[in-house]
Amino acid sequence: MPDGVEKKPPKATDDEAWRARTLEEAEQRTFELLDQAIIKYTTGNVIITVSEGKRKGYSVDRGPREVAAIFGLYSGGNDSVVVQHILRRYLAARPLFRHYFRGMVHVNTGIAIKKTTLHVRQVADMWGIKLEELHPKVTYLDLVLGNVKSTRGPNIGRAVWRGFPGPGGDGQPHNVMYTRLKDQPLQELRGRYVGRQGVRRKAMYISGLRWDESDKRFRNAEEIDEKGGIVWVGAIVHWTNAHMREYRTKWRCDKVHRHEPHRMCFDEALPLNEVTANLHMSGDCTCGCYAKPDELDEIAFFHPDDAADIRERERIVREAGIAACKWGKVPPPGFNQQPAGPEEIVTADLCRSCTPGLIQGSLEDDWLAAGLITEDQHRNLRADRYEEAS
Structure with a gap:
């Protein structure tokens, strides 16, 4: 049966972008989106118009457009595994575009559920795909302890954050964690391939954002979104929750037998992360932003070693005399978590499972x-x- 989002998303390109589709039609649209993005950024020259100075208004040819690298983003979660699976099928069907693909990207935040990190590494190995495992320059614990200082602005030298980031606030807790733990590593990877030629050369990140995930994604997700030297492609942005369930049923091994690791029982099997089966989230980041009530107890039931790590961090923060010393809890009233002041909100294109309201x-x-x-x-x-x- 065809399925589609209830109304047109604000950033949908046209009526065809969000109309009701069968799963087969949704897959075809994904292939079309990927074709469109690659062709757009590998065709023609970049012409810019000078906006200031003596040459204001003149057109300047910056050279031919070029895709320096394409990466599939894999958190280990239910939606991102579907993106990697269909991207693998797409590349098999598009031999002319394969040379752009540089591998699968996983940002190791340092606070992931350990089995998620292991899952990503093993899936990449079993698929024979190069894995770019990225790491942040700062640690989560240093952020919470106030050891990460601002390097610019009037509050230079002051802590960018203190205490555990809990639910609530104006989005700043999640913004700070996402920027330091995920966005900066992605920007560094972009720099390795694009350098200072981001006007004409692009790194393309294939993500799993979907309009049907939440009100926030419905308002903000785009099919193709250029941000500096990065082009974000929402390859399954038009897929509904029903499409996702049907795809998982179609490609995941559900035979009654002894499954191979991650249920990769045949060549095209859709992998299953044990963490997502237990916790209904990827587990690639346990920063505590938007944590559900009793989420730590749930982690402890299924993954006791990881819960012990969180409780050890609580002990360290508590002994450091920081009032916001409880993971996943709202900080005490009046406690200033940002001595260096609020930061510009960064769109969390990669951070999905910790956003409130997602299915x-x-x-x-x-x-x-x-x-x-x-x-x-x-x-x-x-x-x-x-x-x-x-």
Whole structure:
């Protein structure tokens, strides 16, 4: 059955971008989007108009457009694995474009659930794909302890953050964590391939943003989004939650037998991350922004070593005398977490599973999104499932 988002997303290019589709039609649209992006950034020359100075208004030819590298972004989550899977199929069908592909990118934030990091490495190895595992320059613990200082502006030398970033606020907690732990490594990778030629050369990142994920994604997600030397391509931006479920059913091994690691039981099998099955999130970042109530207990049930790491960080922060010393909790009233002041909000193109309101793939989440159950019923169902698992 065809499925589509209820109305036209504000940043959809045209009516065809969001209309109802069968899964096969949604896949075809993904191929068309990838074709469109690659052709657009490898065709013709870049002509810019001088905006100031003696030559203001003149046109300048900056040379031929060039895609320096294409990367698939893989957090280890349910949606990003679908992106990598269909990108792999796309490259098999487009031999002329394969030379642009430089591998799969995973940002190792240093605070991931360990099994997610292992999953990503093993999937890349089993697929025979080069893995670019990126690392931030600063650690999460240094951010929380206030050891990361501002290097510009009137508050130079002051801490950019202090304490655990909990839910709430104006988006600054997540913005600071995303910028230091994910965006900066991605910008460094872009620099390695693009250098200072970002006007005409681009690094292309294939992401799993979707209009049907949340109100925020519905408003802001784009099919092709150029930001400096990076072109973000939302290859499955038009896919609905129903498309995602159908695709996973189609390609994931559900035979009653002893599965291969990550359920990669045949060449084109869709991998399954054990962490997403347990926690309904990728687990690539446990910064605590937008943490659900009792999320730490849930992590402890399925992944006790990772919960122990979080509790050890709580001890360190508490002994450092920082009031915001509880992971995933709102900081105490009046506690200033940003001595260096607010920072410009960076679009979190890669950070998905910790954004409030996203559908993580469980049945009760789907029921809630469809309006079939209330918030209270949703909480009770999750609590019942947790008790049964215990």
